[in-house]
Structure formats: C-alpha cells, structure tokens
Amino acid sequence: MSIEKFSCAIVGAGVVGLAAAFVLRKKFRNILVCEKHTSFGRETSSRNSEVIHAGIYYPAGSLKARLCVEGNRLLYAHAEEYGVPYKRTGKLIAAFSEAEGRELEGLMEKAVKNGVTDVKILSENESRAMEPELSCTSALLSPSTGIIDSHALMASFESAVKETDSLHAYGCEVKSIEKSGGDYILNIRDADGEMMQIAAEVVINAAGLYAGEVAGSAGFDADGPGYRLYYSRGEYYKVNGVKPWHFKSLVYPTPDVDSLGIHIVLDLRGGLKLGPNAYYVDDVQYDLDERCKQDFFDVGLKYLPGLKWDDICPDMAGIRPKLQAPGVPFADFGIYEESGKGYGGFVNLMGIESPGLTSCLAIARHVEKLLF
C-alpha cells in the first residue's frame, strides 16, 4: 500500500509550528502541519500575555536573547505587512525600593549587551509623567515592547501557507514516528479515530508541552537532559467593572528567577489583567480557582491604588514548557537538528516558553538555517 508523502511534516499548530510552515513554505514542495485539536492555537499560544518582548532579560548570546531581539523586529514587520493588529505600548519595569532600583541597572546592562539599545532608566518623576497612577521610585523604560493579537498572527501564517500545496490537518494527533530508509513515517490518529500513515523527508517537532512525548515516540530520550520538560503554570486575573486606572504602557515588576513577575497586562481591546504568576505543576490542566487570589490582590494594590477584592476574578491559565528544572537559574530554548543522533532532517523544539511568541519567526528562520 502506498502512503502519501510530504517533503516536511510539522507536529503542532501553535504559533511556532505555524510560523515554521510560513517561513519554510517556499523551501518545501509540500508541508503537512498536523494538529491534534480541531483548530490552531488551542494550547500555550492562546494562553499568554501577547507581549512582544524586547529581549532584556536573557543571558547574552543565549538563543532566548538572540531570537527574541530578532523576533521582535520580524514580528512588528510581519504585523505591518499582513495587517495583524498590534500596538507598540512600551513597557516600564518599575522599582519600588532602592534595592530594586539597583536591579534595574543590571537589567539595563543586560539589555544593551543583547542589542536592546533603546532602553533607559527613568526617575520617579519621569515615570510618573509617563504613567501618572504609578507610584514607583524609578523604572526601566523599554520603548520597543508591545502587544499583538496572537490569534490574528496565527491566522496570518495559516492563510499564507494555504496558498501553497501544503496542508493543515486538524484533529490529527501524531501518535508515533518511525525512521524508514531516508524518510520518517508518522502514525497519526485522525478526527474519526482512524489510524493512518504519512511519510516525510523532514520532521519538525513543535508540539509545545507535548514535545517530549513526540520526541520520545520517535526514539529520543524524553527524560534525558535537554528533553525533559517541566511545567510551570501561570494564571491571570481580570480587572472587572469600571476601571479608574488608565495605563498606556505595560508595567512589570523586577523579575524573579522563574518568571518576569505578575504584571499589568493590556490587551488590544482596552482590557486590563494582572498576571501571570508562576508555579511548577505535574499536569496540563487549565481549570481555575481562587487559591492564588490573595497574591494577585496584593500585587494589584501596588499598581492599582484603591483596588477592591471584588474588582478581580480569575480569567485564564497557561502552562510554560520549561527545560528549567525547579531551582535552576536559567535554561535556554532547546532547538536541535538531530543528524548527530542519526536522525538527519529531524528538528526537535524543546522548552519553547516565553519569549516563544515574540521569537516565533526568528525560531522558524533558525530552523531553516539548521536544515539548509
């Protein structure tokens, strides 16, 4: 029995898998994007802050630093060209004490090393001139930070790819991958529960939280270093009702080791949220409860004077696929072309947490360079 053959198969239609298909659409005769849900972006790519990061926080030379800085530029250009709604809001990292003020100097140095040269430190008065409701002691201004409509971004990638001979197969879960001669055979369960097989010369594993499982099914050591994923949950609280606060910029605290800290999240419709927090979990589970409400309320009071307990309620949760184990200070994106392990043309994308949305086009270009 002959099976359908594609030049490239991408596992996962989150923002990274879709961006890879978009960038590679001219390099491959036909691409199959396989997604287990019935449409794109149902997991991490629609459960985030939608922030276009500048690239301030990450160690110089890391993939996170390089791909975020490049991705920021590419994403603004793409949004402009394809009509994806976005806004260059700018961002303030606010210090509320002298010690935090000194941290801003370290962040500024890091940013400049990463090539983010437009940042500057604002005094208390300068910060207040920008955001009158913010009572911080100083702040780091990042003018190139912004927000983007992540759904419209993913739709723009999908529709450009639809104009080629490539295909998005929704409701199709990749159950395992085998090597067969020069090809890879993907065993897929389709939307009717039927099993089918396709062959591909190149495979890109962009399965996000499940990238370890997909890699494991192909024979990689999913529990080994560089593949084992840790899940870090982040929740958001919506600020309800009439809002007397009028922030124009995103406002962040100084970061901690696991996350950028609960911050003011603005969306393109004028909505205001607080989030996300960060704590390690064992499972992918998006249910909401009010267990963390006190933390959100305490942080909220710092930014939103007069905030009342009933002004905030749980909004959504997302989960970061991290290579960073609890207690470890930093782990980079893991982007591997696996020829060295005997899997030529197989690319694993591991630990694509924040700034993965910002970096999506730069990650896709990086994958292109690894393959060609």
Ligand SMILES: Cc1cc2nc3c(=O)[nH]c(=O)nc-3n(C[C@H](O)[C@H](O)[C@H](O)COP(=O)(O)OP(=O)(O)OC[C@H]3O[C@@H](n4cnc5c(N)ncnc54)[C@H](O)[C@@H]3O)c2cc1C
């Ligand atoms: C709380 C939070 C806040 C964040 N904020 C930001 C931010 O402001 N800015 C930023 O740049 N980044 C942010 N991020 C990170 C960003 O959201 C992610 O890096 C990005 O969405 C990852 O995209 P992805 O395509 O790799 O993964 P996903 O969106 O998870 O996509 C993977 C896809 O693979 C599919 N899949 C999995 N297994 C299979 C299988 N076996 N067969 C078929 N399909 C499969 C899944 O269904 C899913 O659709 C945040 C993340 C979180 C959790």
